[in-house]
Amino acid sequence: MQWMTSTDGDTALCPSCANSLVGYTPSADHHGAKCGHCGAALIVVSTSSRSTLVAIDRCPEELRLFLAWCQSTLDELEFVSLVVSLEEVLFGGVISTTRDEKTDQVS
Numbered sequence: 540m541q542w543m544t545s546t547d548g549d550t551a552l553c554p555s556c557a558n559s560l561v562g563y564t565p566s567a568d569h570h571g572a573k574c575g576h577c578g579a580a581l582i583v584v585s586t587s588s589r590s591t592l593v594a595i596d597r598c599p600e601e602l603r604l605f606l607a608w609c610q611s612t613l614d615e616l617e618f619v620s621l622v623v624s625l626e627e628v629l630f631g632g633v634i635s636t637t638r639d640e641k642t643d644q645v646s
């Protein structure tokens with residue numbers, strides 16, 4: 540069984556049961572979600588080009604702890620900023636997200 544799925548479209552597949560999530564809209568919501576088919580606890584992380592779903596109960600312990608810290612410490616905008624920064628560090632800034640210096644918000 541997988542602990543994550545990653546797609547490049549408007550669909551998202553549950554890593555636990557491989558069914559498409561009903562009513563899915565791409566977002567960088569770091570709050571928990573549940574698969575409507577199997578009930579797996581999930582976190583959705585989307586960038587401008589990909590949507591990744593992580594099954595919390597099956598992912599590596601270090602990632603589970605990191606995601607729990609994000610949920611308890613960061614709001615949505617801070618989480619998006621973290622994801623953008625990590626993507627830039629890991630992949631050389633391949634996404635087209637910008638930060639407004641006046642408002643300090645990612646768009």
Ligand SMILES: [Zn+2]
Nearest residue numbers: 553556574577
């Ligand atoms: Zn499922």
